[in-house]
Amino acid sequence: NAGVTQTPKFQVLKTGQSMTLQCAQDMNHNSMYWYRQDPGMGLRLIYYSASEGTTDKGEVPNGYNVSRLNKREFSLRLESAAPSQTSVYFCASSSGPIPNIQYFGAGTRLSVL
């Protein structure tokens, strides 16, 4: 019972480098989400995909792009990493939107130097 799987778990980038964070879920969920978590700020939504083939911006989308590759997979891309993107990134999925009980992956800790 894998649930939501994120790769990689850790990553260090230099300013200006690009990378893609991968997320896959095996619960046949329709909706998927990307969040970032910074100290004292809870979880902030970057992008989400309510269903396969759709994506929408969340609260903090600048500097990111996403791809809903299929129903299982939702990737997050940083085209030109900046130190302000140092954070812990979580992917989540839900059968939702109603009820919107989201299940989270273990997170990716990203440092941009």
Place this chain on the structure above:
Amino acid sequence: EDKVVQSPLSLVVHEGDTVTLNCSYEVTNFRSLLWYKQEKKAPTFLFMLTSSGIEKKSGRLSSILDKKELSSILNITATQTGDSAIYLCAVEQGGKLIFGQGTELSVKP
């Protein structure tokens, strides 16, 4: 602007104490409020409260929704060191969850 505010931001108690965590919200078209527990890694789901289910209980944890006061509380009785975690409150709005800042609970032996 929709927002969710939790208090306190951090709390230190001793094993056996009872704690109450607070969550208040200003969200249009409220549908549900969720509580999550976050230990080292991923947040894990605890409760969902709605207009038709304003009180939930699981073991030593319980939660109540007050729609009139636009708030919720999470109670933990007879705390244990394993309850140490960040507790997150979120409100569903327009197919998304809006999270509060979290309350960091530390339970000392």
